[in-house]
Structure formats: structure tokens, C-alpha cells
Amino acid sequence: MKLTTRQEGELLVVHACEDRIDAAGAIQFKERMREAIQAPSERVILDMSQVMFLDSSGLGAVVAVMKLLGPNRRLELSGLTPSVAKVFRLTRMDTVFVIHATLPDGLRAAS
């Protein structure tokens, strides 16, 4: 489970470099995220633009990461692909996270 991180001031941007966050990889995702969010930052944006598939295990892992951040830090999501967005919409978890269509201007990763 590969993640890359970039710090932009008070913002930590984490890219999930996997096409699936599913039952086979949800635990690893959570553990990698646990390491990544040790970098101090009030806001964390998880860029999911490469993630094509997320199941309930993946959703649970994303929720777990938000809980790991604690009450003073915020987890935001960016770049949800249609099938991933659908999972958040069906479960109403899209009301819990701040969801960006794409990374805010100036933060797009150089590819």
C-alpha cells in the first residue's frame, strides 16, 4: 500500500497511490496513514484520485484514520472517482468529510 506525502504549510497532502482500498489492503492503508499523519498539520487532505475502488473495509479504514487524527485535526478527501464517491453517498458518509473535487489550486501533484 503506497502513499506519498507532501507538506504545504499547515496542510498535509497524502496521495493514495493504489487503485483499490479494499478488504485485502484496508489494514495496510490504515497503518500507512497512521505513519503519514504523524507529521503535524491541522488539515490533512487525502487525495484519492488514483483509487478506482473502495469497499466497506476501505470506508471503515478512512473513518478510522479520521478518528486517529483526533478532534483538533481535520481529514478532507479529494478526487473521489465515481464508484468511490457512490460509496460515500450511499452510506451518507459524504456528510461527514469535507470532499474536494480536485486538490485545491496550487497543490496539484507534478506528474
Next chain:
Amino acid sequence: MVFVRQADKGQRQGVAPVDAVTLGFSSTALAVRQGLVDILALPAFRAMDMAARNSAELALAEVLNNIVEHAYAGTVGPITVTATAGKGHVMLEIVDKGRALPAERLPVGARPVIDPKAELPEGGFGWFLIRSLVENLAYRRQSGRNHMSFCLPCRETGE
């Protein structure tokens, strides 16, 4: 439509549905990942539009993950998936030899409640997603096996 049952019982024995295909794989998370790829590559799924296909993948993943985590629960056993093309939908039957569902009944699968004052739920979404995405969900326990069946639409219906 009126069906007239034929008096001759032998009429339809030994006739397999033309478009039924059965796949088998093991109850590990990685084997299920590959199994999903193989299921979605079946001819029966070609009639699905993209949105319906994505929903099918999600529903199948949830059903199969339940079998891995709860029916087999740490043991490893076989899962067989039979897909049959229907008119505007694909019929699925999934069989495993793991533990039965509690009380041998399908869970209600209500949407987990999001209460801003309480801890956010991390689990319990699986059955809700299954119920939201499939039609004609049915379960029976027979000869030590779980049989789960449902239909997946080829066209996404409104949410």
C-alpha cells in the same frame, strides 16, 4: 404470463441454462480480489453499463468479503460463483461451506447511523450496501452449505 407445468417430469432434466458460468476460488482476500476480476470479465456482465458494473463489483466484493470474514472466519475454504445472464440483469448464486448466517437469516442491513455526538461507525456498512445494490436477495442453508442468490441490474437504477 401463464406457465403450464408439463406432466412429463423428464422434459427439462439435464438441461443446463445456456449462459450460466461457474467460477471457483479460495476464501482469502487476495483470491477474492482476483475472483472479482474474473467474474466481471464474464460474458454475462458485458451487457452492463459502467455505473451498473461498478455497483456489481461493489456488491460482489461485499458478499464475498462477508464469506471470507464471517462464514470461513480465519479458516480457508472454497467459494463458487455461478453467473447467469438474464434479461436486463445477471443472476448470481454464491455457495460456500463456511458457518451459517446467525439464525440462518439475512441481516436487515440498515444504514449505520451517523450521530455527530457519538463515535462514527467504522463497520456495519457491508449488508447495507448489499441491500442497496442487489435485487431478489435470498439465502438458504442446505447440506452444510450457504447458498446466497441475487440479481444485479445491467442498467443503473436511480438511487
